[in-house]
Amino acid sequence: MKKLLLLCCLCVAAFFLYANKSTEDYEAEIEIPLLHSQNAILLDESGQSVYEKNADAIIYPASLTKIMTAIVAIEESDDLQKHTMIEASTIATFTAQNASMAGFKAGDFVTVEDLLYGAIIPSGADATATLANVIAGSEKDFVSLMNDKAHELGMNDTHFVNVSGLHDDAHVSSVRDISKLFRYAIENPIFYKILTTRSYITAVPGELTMSSTLFTKMAGVEGAILGGKTGYTPEAGLCLASLLEKNGKYYLFVTTNATGNVRSEPFHVEDALSVHAAL
Template identity: 45%
Template sequence: MKKRRRKKRGSGRRILLLSILIIPVIYVITLYQLPSADAPFFPLSNDEKNDSQAGKTNQPTDISVDELYSSSAILIRLNDQQILLEKNSSNKIYPASLTKIMTTIVALENISDQQQKVVLPDSIFHDLYEANASMAGFLPGEEVSLIDLLYGVMLPSGAESSIGLAYILAGSESNFVTLMNQKAVQLGMDNTHFANTTGLHDSDHYSTVEDIAVLLEYALQNPTFRDVFTAASHTTASTNLHPEGITFHSTMFSRMDTTDIAGVKVIGGKTGYTGQAGLCLASLAKENGEEYILITAGADGDTQTEQYNITDAFTVYSNLAKE
């Protein structure tokens, strides 16, 4: 007769104890294997972060960035630095004439007398004519005031005004560009490098809409810059070659049918365009006492097509009015 096996005393207790210890461990391991509700377990690369953030905003709005013609955009409320909309805001762009925001603020910070008269050297004009650069209308040998050159930079986007200021204030364009890059570093524009004062295309001349927003916010704190940036037109003083002066018109305001968009008023701006940069725009608007800046870049089209950079501004600002 087979003997009945005798159970070892305490084996059941040990099994129960092991179960109590093992189950929490398994639970913890499982938690670490599951993706978090807020972020992936494995961190994204910078490129992946940019891809994942494209098309998203920091504050819900009715607008989808897919509606924008511009490949990059950022909208910021100035009083609290709140980003209300962004699209590829840290992606590399060619800033075209948005460059002249930096040209103007650096010039202003190196001018002691805005009414000082200077003569534009003949040497700066030939290459600009060859490049078909946008011009304010000054001529070789023209004697003009520094303040009129500043308006010539920003309103008609005059390349001769930009390079003229560079030669007069720094001795050469390359010397002045060094000052521009130093200012970019000072402002924390880490993804920006300037190669010229005009925005004419150069592969080593680049930025992001995020960096341009930092620049514009800084520049707007300068009262003279703000006056120039928000002017719809300006007539220069009489010169030796233009006794009646020259009247400039803002390239942005002249392309807008209205500045009032459903309660939002556009009060300043600077356009930009090259074939490589596409249509760009940096603008300032006000709604219910609050100021906003919008930077867009990379819209299709050119100076002869519909101005999709301005169309995007109307789209964004009209949506802002609904908030």
Template identity: 45%
Template sequence: MMIRIARRKRSGIFGFFVLAVVIACVSKFFSAPEGKNDDTAPGYAKSLADELYSPHAILVRLKDQAVLLRKNSEEKIFPASLTKMMTAIVAIENLTDLEEEIQLTHYTFDGLYSANASLAGFEAGEMVKAIDLLYGVLLSSGAEACIALADHIAGSEQNFAVMMNQKAADLGMDNTRFENSTGLHDENHYTTVEDLAILLTYALQSDTFREIFTTPRHATQPTNKHPGGITLHSTMFEKLDSRNISGGEILGGKTGYTNEAGLCLASLAKVGGQEYILITAGAKGDNHPGQYNIRDAMVVYNRLGESISK
């Protein structure tokens, strides 16, 4: 895809020469073709795609939606906990008061322990403010926070999934279907990294979503079960050795993992003064050692920073 770079007024022949060199270099090093055949990505993008542990990837510049790298971006994947980005934005758009208290019940936890679902640390019978549940969804990847919000907003998780699918349709996520709010594996619960890029691009326009997505840790407000509150940690920032990358920093992200989905990551970075999102999915390994989804993000963003600096 041709990268669109805004023209700026320059004085003198040298200024035009510099601009031409910048456009040529960035286009050469980070470009991806139109169409569905991601395997034909030329030059640097194709070489970098081959280096990734993740079999599915897409890199997008937020400013103009230029796609800089693709790798099997339209193939079906299981999103695991990247699902929770949709859970969060649908909840944000349907909650009337983020300070409203929502009660978690014993039914909230039905099936979550047996499924080995990730939990934020809330308890049955706990009254938790909606905003803290949202932090539990995106930071700690808490399945109980997802279910509590879904039940409160739609009456059931099944009804909430209908709302998620309607939002996906509204956004043009044509290759996506949600069966639940948590991302627990279901053969009929699937998407593509391209569709997830559409979702994250949209969700980041919400100030509330962006604030949570870019927060490393959050202390919840006191509740009847936790008088001192609890501290929620971002599953991505916990795995990062450093937020710093060449020419910028990683601003936020959401991890995902199931046996069927592999290691997944949706991330936001600022490089060379511009914001970029990267979605990767399907990397081998488990959720403890060998965080190849994190490694892939660092490689892509660092190469991007190096190409811009050149």
């Protein structure tokens, strides 16, 4: 199973390293539909941008932040089965801020792996905060690792203030920067597996089933989007970093500032499906 997963990830990575068409070729072939999102970038298999909409504008990344949180946690962890406890203060802090939660309870003993799934699948702030503490000792020190990685990846428009993506005027990025991060992250087999998982059951007492915030918004749609990370704050709008597949070819599509909210129609997902149909 692990060999198969590694092979899948290597195939995706190889696609994104192989250039075969120019931007002009794609512009002639792809008619991008009108998007709900105000910011967008589409990368082809080589990592070349084939469509952009306000790609360099400064945006609030919301829970797309958790892509960085997860990949840094993976790279900094030497044991994904290491156990830690969910603190009552963590639950109280993020419940008070109405943040999205994975569903852990105070006192739960969980693994780093559980927390990684909790960060990406249901987009839990309880998971990201606990990851920061167990890996770096504090959110502040973990955020420093995130900003170091952003610098390493050439994310020049990006500055992280927290690990969850809750709004802060200084917590900023651009969809071009997020596409650099996302492309880097999916080449990691552990991250890729988590990103493309529809649901996950932890081993905490009583077991906790987590469902993907992306796939639950795609009822009846199969195959178009292989995986992705959603996000939302009122300031960021609906956001999505998605991995698309069409006719054996792979694309990365990152959008922010779509109209709507978490209770409205999933306009960010509609944008991704519309672009997939146009490919």
